[in-house]
Amino acid sequence: MKPIQQMEPLSPTAFERLRNNNIIQAWLVLILTLFFGSSLAGVQMTLGPKIEENKLNETLEKIPELILGAEGAQKLAESGGKLDVTPLSFVVDKPGKKAVYNVYEALDKDKKRLGWVVKTGGQGYADRIELLLGVDPEVKTVSGIFVLEQKETPGLGNKIVTDEWRGQFKGKNTEKSLGVVKGGKAGAGDINAITGATISSRSVTDIVNTAVADLKGPLTAKAEGGK
Amino acid sequence: MADQPTAAERFIQGILPENPVFRQILGLCPTLAVTNGLKAAITMSAAVMFVLFCANVMISLIRNLLKPHLRIVIFTLTIATFVTIADRFLAAYVYQMSKVLGPYIPLIIVNCIIICRCEVCASKQGVVAAGADAIGQSLGFCLALSSIAIVREILGTGKIFDIRVLPAVWPDWVIMVLPPGAFLTFGLLLGLVNWYSARSQQTAGGK
Numbered sequence: 001m002k003p004i005q006q007m008e009p010l011s012p013t014a015f016e017r018l019r020n021n022n023i024i025q026a027w028l029v030l031i032l033t034l035f036f037g038s039s040l041a042g043v044q045m046t047l048g049p050k051i052e053e054n055k056l057n058e059t060l061e062k063i064p065e066l067i068l069g070a071e072g073a074q075k076l077a078e079s080g081g082k083l084d085v086t087p088l089s090f091v092v093d094k095p096g097k098k099a100v101y102n103v104y105e106a107l108d109k110d111k112k113r114l115g116w117v118v119k120t121g122g123q124g125y126a127d128r129i130e131l132l133l134g135v136d137p138e139v140k141t142v143s144g145i146f147v148l149e150q151k152e153t154p155g156l157g158n159k160i161v162t163d164e165w166r167g168q169f170k171g172k173n174t175e176k177s178l179g180v181v182k183g184g185k186a187g188a189g190d191i192n193a194i195t196g197a198t199i200s201s202r203s204v205t206d207i208v209n210t211a212v213a214d215l216k217g218p219l220t221a222k223a224e225g226g227k
Numbered sequence: 228m229a230d231q232p233t234a235a236e237r238f239i240q241g242i243l244p245e246n247p248v249f250r251q252i253l254g255l256c257p258t259l260a261v262t263n264g265l266k267a268a269i270t271m272s273a274a275v276m277f278v279l280f281c282a283n284v285m286i287s288l289i290r291n292l293l294k295p296h297l298r299i300v301i302f303t304l305t306i307a308t309f310v311t312i313a314d315r316f317l318a319a320y321v322y323q324m325s326k327v328l329g330p331y332i333p334l335i336i337v338n339c340i341i342i343c344r345c346e347v348c349a350s351k352q353g354v355v356a357a358g359a360d361a362i363g364q365s366l367g368f369c370l371a372l373s374s375i376a377i378v379r380e381i382l383g384t385g386k387i388f389d390i391r392v393l394p395a396v397w398p399d400w401v402i403m404v405l406p407p408g409a410f411l412t413f414g415l416l417l418g419l420v421n422w423y424s425a426r427s428q429q430t431a432g433g434k
Binding site: 026027028032033036039040043044047048050051054058126150151159219 | 289292293294297300303304305307308312315316318319320322329330333396
């Protein structure tokens with residue numbers, strides 16, 4: 001008699017256990033995750049190309065300013081001139097991986113090379129920072145930078161987009177890597193850090209340094225080959 | 228369920244009597260951050276309206292399947308999905324605006340107005356009431372954001388929608404478009420709303 005009596009409460013316990021199983025309880029969460037995930041994939045597939053196109057247009061619009069400076073770009077626009085921009089792709093071998101750079105070659109109307117604009121990026125404080133970096137034909141000086149995308153802290157790190165801060169890069173010599181200095185005492189080869197956003201400032205400077213170091217060789221070679 | 232407000236009541240309450248910003252003091256992050264221009268404020272309100280409406284309707288449809296201890300997870304999941312859609316959509320069609328708003332569009336995910344409406348209304352009432360509630364609350368949000376943005380943009384730049392409204396001699400109060408201006412304007416408008424409602428209550432009591 002005893003074993004049978006013990007058997008009876010067992011089956012509801014098993015059922016209860018199943019009911020209280022974490023995975024079973026979360027069935028709605030799991031189904032919704034699948035459903036939402038696939039709809040987001042659909043949205044990304046429909047809108048992704050359009051967003052990329054917007055970014056590309058912005059890049060192309062910024063190239064005159066990065067090569068010629070704000071005044072030069074305005075003069076060019078007023079005279080109705082246009083730069084001849086050719087997109088190129090460079091693959092740089094780095095230890096352990098290959099880095100691919102999109103580079104835009106800017107020629108004036110007489111086919112004289114005015115400079116290069118490099119699309120580059122790297123980790124910032126909050127998320128990836130995407131930059132455009134303008135350099136002269138021999139990659140000796142930086143002619144300007146522009147921030148395409150960033151999600152740095154509002155009010156602190158997002159000051160990297162201001163003309164005042166990014167203007168510091170203009171005319172910097174690329175012989176040595178640029179340093180970041182706190183307290184506004186930057187020398188010729190340094191960049192002043194934004195108060196309260198040293199990491200964001202350093203990230204941008206590092207991205208610039210890396211791109212210059214990687215591309216100095218290939219771009220100079222290409223410039224000499226072109227002559 | 229009988230004592231829950233009807234759809235029409237929910238709609239009206241959201242606009243002024245229970246205005247999310249001036250009455251519930253919710254969603255202050257975008258209220259303070261994106262109100263330096265009217266255009267940004269309206270875009271933000273439109274994004275919030277889309278997210279709130281979709282999230283409220285969705286939660287209302289599945290409200291009988293919700294388990295009490297898992298509901299917040301589902302709210303967040305639903306809100307995050309619609310916010311991502313809104314963010315991608317803005318980046319595709321109003322690219323410049325989406326750059327101005329920057330991180331504040333993804334930050335709608337943690338906007339407490341939306342999770343509050345899901346909890347208070349959508350998880351308890353039907354689709355019609357939840358939808359009306361969402362529209363009422365977002366109109367209230369839009370009203371609050373625009374009123375702050377109008378004051379800040381006019382005093383700070385002398386312009387509204389790039390049209391000059393104040394004479395050119397106006398010394399632009401730059402502080403109004405900077406963060407402190409948001410606190411000043413919000414505080415003064417909040418005081419004004421409270422003073423006005425206290426006064427109208429007094430007159431109603433006197434009669």
